[in-house]
Each structure stands twice: as C-alpha cells, then as structure tokens.
Amino acid sequence: MALVGALLGTIVGVLPGLGPTSAIAILIPLTSVLPPTPAIIMMAGIFYGAMYGGSTTAILLNIPGEVASVPTCLDGYPLAQQGKGGPALGIAAIGSFMAGTLGVVGLTFFAPFLADQALKFGPPEYFGLMILAMTVMVGLSGGSLLKSLMMGCTGYFLSLAGIGPASGFPRFNYGTVALYGGVELISVVIGIFAIAEVLIGLEESRTAVAMQKIGSVYPSLKDLKMSFRPMVRGTGVGFFLGLLPGCAPAVTTFLAYDLEKKASLHPERFGQGAMEGVAAPESANNATSQAGFIPLMALGIPASPPLAVLLGGLMIYGLQPGPLLFKDHPSFVWAVIASMFIGNALLLVLNLPLVGLWARLTAIPYAIMGPVIMVICIVGAFTVNNNLNDVFVCLVFGIIGYLMRKYEWPAVPLILCFILGPLLERGLIESLAISGGSVLIFFQRGISLGLLIAAGILLFLSIKLMKRTERRVKEEEGSSVPQKGEFGS
Numbered sequence: 001m002a003l004v005g006a007l008l009g010t011i012v013g014v015l016p017g018l019g020p021t022s023a024i025a026i027l028i029p030l031t032s033v034l035p036p037t038p039a040i041i042m043m044a045g046i047f048y049g050a051m052y053g054g055s056t057t058a059i060l061l062n063i064p065g066e067v068a069s070v071p072t073c074l075d076g077y078p079l080a081q082q083g084k085g086g087p088a089l090g091i092a093a094i095g096s097f098m099a100g101t102l103g104v105v106g107l108t109f110f111a112p113f114l115a116d117q118a119l120k121f122g123p124p125e126y127f128g129l130m131i132l133a134m135t136v137m138v139g140l141s142g143g144s145l146l147k148s149l150m151m152g153c154t155g156y157f158l159s160l161a162g163i164g165p166a167s168g169f170p171r172f173n174y175g176t177v178a179l180y181g182g183v184e185l186i187s188v189v190i191g192i193f194a195i196a197e198v199l200i201g202l203e204e205s206r207t208a209v210a211m212q213k214i215g216s217v218y219p220s221l222k223d224l225k226m227s228f229r230p231m232v233r234g235t236g237v238g239f240f241l242g243l244l245p246g247c248a249p250a251v252t253t254f255l256a257y258d259l260e261k262k263a264s265l266h267p268e269r270f271g272q273g274a275m276e277g278v279a280a281p282e283s284a285n286n287a288t289s290q291a292g293f294i295p296l297m298a299l300g301i302p303a304s305p306p307l308a309v310l311l312g313g314l315m316i317y318g319l320q321p322g323p324l325l326f327k328d329h330p331s332f333v334w335a336v337i338a339s340m341f342i343g344n345a346l347l348l349v350l351n352l353p354l355v356g357l358w359a360r361l362t363a364i365p366y367a368i369m370g371p372v373i374m375v376i377c378i379v380g381a382f383t384v385n386n387n388l389n390d391v392f393v394c395l396v397f398g399i400i401g402y403l404m405r406k407y408e409w410p411a412v413p414l415i416l417c418f419i420l421g422p423l424l425e426r427g428l429i430e431s432l433a434i435s436g437g438s439v440l441i442f443f444q445r446g447i448s449l450g451l452l453i454a455a456g457i458l459l460f461l462s463i464k465l466m467k468r469t470e471r472r473v474k475e476e477e478g479s480s481v482p483q484k485g486e487f488g489s
Contacts, residue, residue: 001038002343005045006350012046013053013065020050020066020306024313036317037332041339043313044293047306048100048340051249051289052347055092055282060085063194063373067185068249068285070415071257073193075270075277082273087219091227091275092282093351094219099235099283100344103290106239108337111294111326121244123434124442127427128451129244130420133251135455136258137413138462145463148413151404155414158183159421166429178389185418187381187394192411194377195398198370200405218352219275227279230260234283242291248304249288250419254412256284262461290340297321297333 012023024043034042054065059076072092079088121129137152138145161172162182173179219227234256241252260280261270270277292303300321302308314321319329326333381394404411435441442448 001042002045002339003346005042005047006049006343006346008042009046009049009051010053010056010347010351010354013050013069014056020047021309023050024306024309036314036319037335039317040310040313040332040336041343043310044336044340045343047310048286048289048343049347050306051285052093052096052282052351055096055278055285056089059088059092059278061373062197064189066249067189067415067419068253068281068288070189070193070250070412071253071281072278074257074412075272075274078271078273079275079278084273084275087223088275088278090219090352091223091279093348094224095227095231095234095279095283096286097344097348098231099238099285099287100290100347101341102235103239103242103287104337104340104344107290107294107297107340111298120447122445123427123430124445124448125451126244127424127431127442128448128455129241129247130424130427132451132455132458133255133420134417134424135458135462136254137416138459144410147409151410152413152417155417156421158188158414159418160425165422165426178387181385183418184381184384184387184390184393186384187390188397188418189415190377190381191394191397191399192401192404192415194373195394196401196405198374198377199398199402201366201370223275227275229263230276230280231283233259233263234280235287238284238287239291242288242303243294244303247288249285251423252284252288253281254416256280258462262458286344293340297325 008023009020012020023046027043027046050066051068054069055072055076057063057065058069058072060080062073062077064070064073076085076088076092079085134152137148157172159182161179162170163180164171170180237256237259238249238252241247241255242249257270257277257280260276261267264270264274264276266274292307295301295303296307296311298321300311302311311321319325319332377394377398378391381390382388384390401411403409431441432439442452
C-alpha cells in the first residue's frame with residue numbers, strides 16, 4: 001500500500017493542478033472495501049509522494065506541480081538549462097528522503113509533546129509568524145525591491161476577494177457570483193507559471209523544452225557536500241513550522257529558501273542555478289508533510305487541506321484522532337508510522353532510477369509538449385473545483401504571467417502574499433477580538449513579540465544582503481570589462 005500510494009502520489013505531483021487533496025478525495029471510496037490500516041497507509045503515501053512529485057516539472061519545465069514547488073523553480077530550472085537537471089532531480093529526491101525520514105523519527109518519538117507545544121500558538125503568534133514570513137519578499141525581489149513590494153501588494157489584494165472572515169459577507173466580488181469563493185490559488189499558480197511558460201516557449205520558437213543535455217542523473221560528491229547543510233536546515237524549518245496547524249508546505253518552502261540564501265556566502269548565485277536552492281525547499285517540503293501528521297494524530301487538528309481529507313478517512317472508520325488514538329488503537333498508529341519509513345525509502349528507490357525517464361521529457365519537441373502542457377493545465381485548473389471560472393482565471397493569469405516574465409516583474413512575491421494574506425488577516429482580526437481592539441496584545445505575549453522582533457531583524461538583514469549582492473555583481477561586471485591595453489594593440 002505504501003508503494004501504491006508513493007507511486008500514485010508522484011504521478012499526481014507531476015501533473016499541474018491535480019494535487020494530493022483531489023487524489024485522496026477521489027480515493028476515499030476505497031475505504032469501503034479496504035481495512036482502515038492499508039487504506040490510510042495508501043492515502044498517506046499519496047500525500048508525501050505528491051509533495052515530492054511536484055519538483056520534477058518545476059526543475060525540468062519551470063512548471064510547479066504543487067504550490068510548494070514554486071521556490072524549486074527559481075534554481076531548479078536554471079540548473080536544467082545548464083545541463084544539470086539530472087543532478088538537481090537527484091538532490092531533490094535525496095533531500096526529500098532525508099527530510100521525510102527525520103520527520104518520521106520526530107513523529108515516532110515526540111508526537112504528543114510537540115503537538116502540546118504547538119497548542120501554545122494562538123492568533124497573535126500566527127500573526128507574528130505571517131509577518132515574519134512576509135519578510136521573505138525582500139529576499140525574492142529579483143533585484144528590484146519596489147517591484148517586489150508592488151507585486152506583494154497585488155497578491156494580497158487578490159486574496160481579499162471572497163467572503164470576509166470577520167463580516168461573513170462577500171467583498172470585492174463586483175456583483176460576480178464566481179468571485180464569492182475568492183480567486184482560486186491553484187489557477188493563479190498554473191496561469192502565472194505553466195501557461196506563461198508555454199507562451200514564452202511559443203514566442204521563442206523552441207524546438208525542445210531544454211536545449212542542453214540534462215547530465216548524469218546521480219549528483220556528484222561535490223553536489224552532495226554542498227547540499228547537505230541546506231538539507232538539514234530545510235528539514236529543521238519544515239519540521240518545526242509544520243507542527244503548526246495552517247502552516248502548510250507552501251509557506252515553509254519559501255522560508256527555507258530565503259534562510260538558505262541568507263546563510264550562503266554567495267547569495268548572488270541564487271536564482272542563477274544554485275544546487276542549495278533546490279535542496280533546502282525540497283527538504284522543507286517533505287519535512288512539513290511528515291510533521292503535519294503529529295497534530296493530526298495527537299490532537300485531531302489537520303495542518304493542511306490533504307490532511308483534512310485524511311482526517312475524514314479516519315472518521316469514516318470511527319478512529320477519533322487525539323491522545324486516546326495512541327492508547328486505544330496502538331497497532332493502527334504504529335503501522336501507519338512504520339509505513340512512512342517504508343514509503344520514504346520507496347520514494348527514493350522509485351525516483352532515482354526514474355530521474356532518467358523524467359529527464360527525457362526535455363527532449364520532446366516543443367510543438368508536441370507545449371499543447372500537451374496547455375491541455376493538462378486547463379484540465380488541472382478545472383478539476384480543483386469542477387468550475388469553468390477557474391479555467392478563465394488560469395488563462396487570464398497566464399497572459400499576466402507572460403507579460404511579467406517579458407518585462408521582468410517577479411512572480412514569487414505575488415504568490416507568497418496571496419497565500420499569506422488570508423492567514424495574516426485572520427490572525428489580526430482574531431487577536432484584536434481577544435484584546436478588545438488593543439494592538440498591545442502582540443507585544444504582551446512572549447512568542448508573538450519574539451516573532452515580530454525576528455521579522456524586523458530579518459528585514460534589516462535582507463536589505464543589507466540585497467545591497468551586498470548588488471555591490472558584488474557590479475564588482476564582477478567591472479572586473480570583466482577589458483582594461484586599456486589588456487589585449488595589446
């Protein structure tokens with residue numbers, strides 16, 4: 001069952017739009033014919049398999065299969081263009097295995113204790129955490145802080161459409177019923193990255209997805225040595241933030257990428273093809289996925305939409321997640337946890353040999369691959385809610401994404417603030433409701449105050465790092481200009 005789940009999850013992750021939530025929901029009817037343990041093992045395998053699978057198209061095609069794979073595009077695709085797509089996929093597989101395994105170790109030994117600590121996070125702490133996460137925008141500015149802030153504000157305003165969390169009434173829908181539920185995130189991501197990539201390819205008249213060779217599918221010792229610490233740091237960020245309900249891989253991967261850029265001695269390499277830029281977010285991705293099982297099993301709190309569907313599968317069998325689950329159904333709990341060790345090993349065994357197969361995607365003529373990608377994107381956008389309006393949103397943002405790529409406006413800050421906007425707003429409203437409208441609540445609680453101070457420090461360091469990077473790039477450009485008489489007469 002772990003093998004079936006991991007394989008299905010990888011395939012689901014590769015296809016844009018068809019995420020683990022949809023796949024698990026489709027397979028829920030199997031619970032009527034399967035015993036609870038194998039059914040939940042298979043669904044868990046789909047979840048963490050899909051978290052890995054999204055990196056494949058992100059690296060090879062610049063198309064994230066999942067929102068959490070967006071940071072992987074930043075360095076993964078440039079590596080593929082340089083002929084290092086194979087090693088990048090290998091590093092993604094090894095990082096996912098390492099993070100997933102360490103995450104399951106944490107689940108095995110610390111589940112009840114860590115879940116209890118996660119309960120200390122209230123609305124003020126979540127608000128502080130979202131402010132901290134938004135400082136990542138500066139690190140992802142792509143050279144222009146003003147453009148980054150403008151795109152971040154655009155993403156935040158887009159997230160405001162729909163039902164207001166405080167009033168319960170629709171807002172910014174302009175009389176359109178289609179916007180009552182807000183703008184679908186998956187449609188925006190598919191449009192800005194996948195559709196835009198196809199349009200850019202058509203404009204450039206590409207003959208294949210990538211013109212260079214992908215290279216060996218196994219990373220070199222140098223790549224492994226360079227990526228080890230980023231994997232460890234990414235795992236730490238992903239695991240500990242993954243304990244917090246609502247802190248999905250889409251948030252932790254951005255934070256892990258930004259942390260790695262700050263920790264690097266050569267931050268100017270990020271965005272140009274740094275192997276660390278693949279290792280860190282991919283490790284954070286799978287670590288968050290595994291950590292999410294801790295609040296689910298120990299407290300009955302799903303940390304993400306796929307885990308909420310998985311919670312429904314548990315309830316069908318009358319298995320009530322919480323502290324008593326470990327006591328009343330130990331054979332079920334430990335079988336599922338043991339299957340995660342097996343599932344992560346199977347992911348590595350499955351995907352390292354399959355790297356060569358995925359790499360062959362880049363040799364397919366673009367006249368064939370472009371339309372296929374477009375059809376998959378449209379189908380993926382439709383299947384999220386079975387709504388044609390989402391397809392329209394996807395196509396509109398495809399054109400917007402094309403124009404952004406053409407005129408060098410960064411897309412990642414828009415996506416980041418679109419994700420964080422509702423979480424930030426909910427934390428602010430609930431905190432002010434608790435305090436009777438006083439903003440002092442954010443400074444009277446130790447954790448929220450610490451997070452806000454950390455956000456200020458990170459903002460300062462990000463601006464300083466950006467200036468240092470700009471200065472180093474100018475120095476390198478200056479040194480590359482031939483001096484007078486350098487080439488003789």
